Amino acid sequence: MSQPADNTTTPADSAGVVHRQIIELAAPPRQMVLESGAKLGPIEIAFETWGTLNETKDNAILIAHAFTGDAHAAGYYEDEPDKQGWWDFMIGPGKGIDTNHYFVICINILGSCMGTTGPSSTNPDTGKPFGLDFPMVTIGDMVEAQKMVLDHLGIKSLHSVIGGSVGGMQVLEWCVRYPEMIRSAIPIATTMRHSALAIAFNEIARQAIMADPNWQQGNYYNDSKPDLGLAVARMVGHVTYLSDDAMRRKFGRRLQDKNDFSYDFGVDFQVESYLRHQGTKFVQRFDANSMLYITKAADYFDLKDRITEDRCVRELENSRSKFLVISYSSDWLYPTYQAKELVQTLKRSGQDVSFCEIEADCGHDAFLIPDKRLTDLIGGFLHGIN
Template sequence: MNDTVTSRDSSVGIVEKKYYSFAEPPDTLTLESGAHLGPVTIAYETYGTLNEQKDNCILLTHAFSGDSHAAGFYASDRDGDKPGWWDFLVGPGKGIDTDRYFVICPNILGSCMGSTGPSSINPETDKPYGLDFPMMTIGDMVVTQKALIDHLGITRLLAVIGGSVGGMQVLEWCVRFPQMVRAAVPIATTMRHSALAIAFNEIARQSIMADPNWAQGNYYGGQKPDMGLSVARMVGHVTYLSDEALRRKFGRKLQDKEHFSFGFGGDFQVESYLRHQGSKFVSRFDANSVLYITKAADYFDVVDKMSKPAPIAGAEEQNKIKYLVVSYSSDWLYPTYQAKELVQTLKRCGQNVSFCEIEADCGHDAFLIPDQRFTTLIRGFLDGIS
């Protein structure tokens, strides 16, 4: 694995978060649940330049707790140590080359990173939505992204690329708007959650809702359910790693001591690490957003939709999507067998699909770690369609 160092010299440089608002009442957005939502704001970032034909656009879809900041640096990051989450992959001359492509990364509906979500102000009450925010789905997220793409005057995407919950959005794009997608790269994802994945999400949700400060979701302006959210993040974070990654990094090493304390203060380095991860998450993410986004991921199911035959002749042939499905050998949250099920489903339908399992011992989060093999794979795939 190549631990490429990210620097301003090789990045897209200073970037700015932008916002698009739509669905102003009475023309509200109708969600899959039948509920109505409006107005809706989607935060997004763009990198590179849209060409005159508007046919060089790549849409990036982020994982559940991610955001629109996929590459570059904000002007406020003066120390230069906070690049976008895919900065090693997106930029001039990189796997997703911003000298060639116009890249868009929107923040998902239901999040707390600029897009409309439970912490947003409900125009009917002038207070945060809390649990009055309607339940949304991965499909609803994609519909809002489609509204943004339409707003930008783009009629077809060169590629949609994303990992984990972002990979679910990729697949949803392919079944909802296949005529708009030329190529798709779902990474470390699944066509629907297994019972195991739903179980871990439910533990995370219950830890939040069991916190007395959760207050049925009405904690804004008061004490937040920090302990519940921290535990939820610890649970989730373990699923993103692997046994080998934890063994290599921590083993049974003690934290700042030579002997057991015979108490509950935290003897092991791995305990300290998880508490740190939980504390960091509390400072940047909203507990209610975790509830809504994890539930949307659990509801996601495109098995039947992906099973529809692809167009095989005539004018519709040009709408056939080219797929690259990527999995990681140590991912036990969305294991390779689920990626292979997706590949088999697509092949049975006559779709153009390639598959690659990358050997890596980092677990589910491997797609967020610099790896020259992954970069080369993405670059080569894009070269084949552009």
């Protein structure tokens, strides 16, 4: 199968220095009302921007990140030049999402631990971390929080909303909730609703966290954290992001720094070492409770039933949005058949939809790997939006 081109960036050709911004919204008595009926506020929301917002404020593109991602989609921090954004090959001057033309914004999702209010944040009522007192949030709640940021910035329309995986779910939610704001949408490697398989893997990850004795019903912030459970959860999730071809090419059955089996339960195979490394690295940056909340929000998401409701159909029929749906041939977490179901559903509601399946053997995470095919596809589509 075709391999993505190697067009990795360096600080010299990246989107440049970027600064994380945090604003506080939904202060009492105007708390945010969540889909569950619970109220939350005040809420701190982290975001980053690239490019310049024009006078009419109609050149904005919203980037929706995947579930363990953050707002640092491109560029680098002045004091951390090696910490480039997760989509730096895509966003910047002259790139697929060209910051010479567009004002690009990425907002950290509600429930996260990367600058936006989540279960690890301080509960204003107690002065302690929320833990499981944090209310359950949905993809819709995440979109509403993003909408508050855009309202704060005075942005009333979006040239495009773009995202992959759980970010793609947010893209679709935006199109259903605020079709009048969206001129184009690019959902990538995503689905209208989780399959039983996807829910099952998320449940295994949650159970791994909750089975860790250090989890303590979510009240671990002043004690040892459930690092082992979170590491196992990440290992499980990471396997779903890859593909059989990618794992066979990268690891096969090669041994890790040895010529024979150890005949114990240590690391024998390279793939074992890799997964343990991924788990260890993950616990250093992410909160276990956020993992619980965000995976549950993804499991709750179900656009397929909602988009057939009369209200949603009417809203979409009045939309002038153009859609570019992208899938990957080796993505077995959100397979291409699910992208085709999305395309068919959108077409039935009268939408202008283009579809592309990219041939790649990297699995679900392929959209995060530098690939000129993807940048050219997105850049060309955006250029054609009036």
